[in-house]
Amino acid sequence: MAALNLTPSEPSTFMLMGIPGLEAAHIWISIPFSMFYIIGLFGNFTVLFVVGKEQTLHKPMYLLICMLSITDIGTATAIVPKALCIFWFNLKGITVCGCLTQMFFVHTSSMMHSAILMTMAFDRYLAICNPLRYATILTNVRIAKLGLVGFMRAVVFILPLTLLLIRQPFCNNHIIHHTYCDHMAVVKMSCGDTTFDGMYGLVGAFIVIGLDLTLIALSYSLIIRSVLRISSKTAHQKALNTCTAHVSVMLMSYSPFIFTSLTHRFGQGITPHVHIILANLYFLVPHMFNPIIYGVKTKELRVKVGKYISRR
Numbered sequence: 001m002a003a004l005n006l007t008p009s010e011p012s013t014f015m016l017m018g019i020p021g022l023e024a025a026h027i028w029i030s031i032p033f034s035m036f037y038i039i040g041l042f043g044n045f046t047v048l049f050v051v052g053k054e055q056t057l058h059k060p061m062y063l064l065i066c067m068l069s070i071t072d073i074g075t076a077t078a079i080v081p082k083a084l085c086i087f088w089f090n091l092k093g094i095t096v097c098g099c100l101t102q103m104f105f106v107h108t109s110s111m112m113h114s115a116i117l118m119t120m121a122f123d124r125y126l127a128i129c130n131p132l133r134y135a136t137i138l139t140n141v142r143i144a145k146l147g148l149v150g151f152m153r154a155v156v157f158i159l160p161l162t163l164l165l166i167r168q169p170f171c172n173n174h175i176i177h178h179t180y181c182d183h184m185a186v187v188k189m190s191c192g193d194t195t196f197d198g199m200y201g202l203v204g205a206f207i208v209i210g211l212d213l214t215l216i217a218l219s220y221s222l223i224i225r226s227v228l229r230i231s232s233k234t235a236h237q238k239a240l241n242t243c244t245a246h247v248s249v250m251l252m253s254y255s256p257f258i259f260t261s262l263t264h265r266f267g268q269g270i271t272p273h274v275h276i277i278l279a280n281l282y283f284l285v286p287h288m289f290n291p292i293i294y295g296v297k298t299k300e301l302r303v304k305v306g307k308y309i310s311r312r
Helices: 023-053 060-089 096-129 131-137 140-166 183-187 195-228 233-266 272-297 299-311
Strands: 013-016 093-095
Touching: 013 096, 023 060, 023 272, 023 299, 060 096, 060 140, 060 272, 093 096, 096 131, 096 140, 096 183, 096 195, 096 233, 096 272, 140 183, 140 195, 183 195, 195 233, 233 272, 272 299
Parallel strands: none
Antiparallel strands: 013 093
């Protein structure tokens, strides 16, 4: 704790209060939380297992799906076990180190998730607009390198958020009205000047996410232009079907993120428990539905999963 430069008057432990105003319903709220988490773990680990076992699935698209599954597992695991400890056992305490570590992993995984979705859009662009060069441009090695770049970008952006908070003096009021250590929730605990912390988090997040969304929009505008030039309605439909899974995942991921980020900073009229429930759903819903969407919409993956299930 000395490494955090805390004075004796500063708390060494924060208290995560769960969902304020709904304490009496914590047990009931824990049921969908745990169900979403377990179903998501089963789905994502199934995807990882099947892609890992099947040599025919060792392709860029499926490697990206695996990366998405890993980030979903990491984010949900950073949040849900602690939330369930609050709901079930009233274990609300978390050390300052533990809180900042949780914040780092949650937001790093979120940024990594966005980078993967952007890479998936580029993958779909090449598959539809430049199929003859697809195999030479997007190799497995190149996908792995893009994944590493996305991870490094997330760490480079999120690490300063954590280091800035380490230097902040925390007040004696050490209660966080949340189920996990969100960046803005921790910033509000500080007694010091947090103007730069808040602006860095907001502006930086929207620059990074905005860049990803811009590149995704550019990819899909080129895809739509290419598809409209196809005269065959069958080919037209087939090309669009290859994008439906990715579009569905993007809508589930970005819509709650933008809404949560804006309301957390500017939505003072919205009750706190709505903020917190939406923030949790932002991580839990994609964690559960992403493997289902890709399992249903991606024929080759669906067939391989069906083969393993029928064996059992």
